[in-house]
Amino acid sequence: MKGRKLLIISLALNAFLIVSFLVFGYIYRDKIAQRFVRIKGNPTIVMYGNSITAQGKWVELLGRTDVMNNALPGQATYHFLQLIQSHVIDLHPKVCFIKGGINDITLGVRQDSIQSHFKTMLEMLMRNRITPVVTLTVYERNDPSSKKEVDALNAFLVSFCTQNNITCIDLNRYISDSTGLRAEYAVDKTHLNTKAYEIWAREVSGVLKEKGI
Missing domain, CATH: 1.20.5 (Single alpha-helices involved in coiled-coils or other helix-helix interfaces)
Incomplete structure (x- = not known):
């Protein structure tokens, strides 16, 4: 017993x-x-950006195990530039999805500085035969001043990417409206919820398919 x-x-x-x-x-x-x-080691894809990128569960979202999330929560484009060699280039990925700028805008960093950081990073990626893909900066919720700065940054990014044959992903067309980030896609003023990440992942997957990666 x-x-x-x-x-x-x-x-x-x-x-x-x-x-x-x-x-x-x-x-x-x-x-x-x-x-x-x-x-x-040697991931095919590197996701690079701030906390918005960092919070994405990219292995699960993309359904593949060759993607590395090397985002830097709370950091601005200056920090992205300082660390891009070790966090992206030295890993020799085929493609880097890069997104940022909202922390710079919140901190009051000048547009010419933000744009210069992006320009230098994109040129470094191309020079090292890594395909850059830019996810345009997403609006914050109900912040007209921030939205104006985001529009200025995104206009620069679209222009630079067009001139250099770089693919852009524009999430605002799906998750924002005239006032900014829509509530149904937000967890707070700035960050995205699961529904928004699913849309983002769909766009990333489409780019990867288009490029045969």
């Missing part, structure tokens, strides 16, 4: 551990996959 109780306890404990392991793996699957990509 005692042996049977011990067996039942042992089976229950094993079942609990297995379920816990599966739940843990499911919740943290993107982080686990990212660790695998880092160990393997």
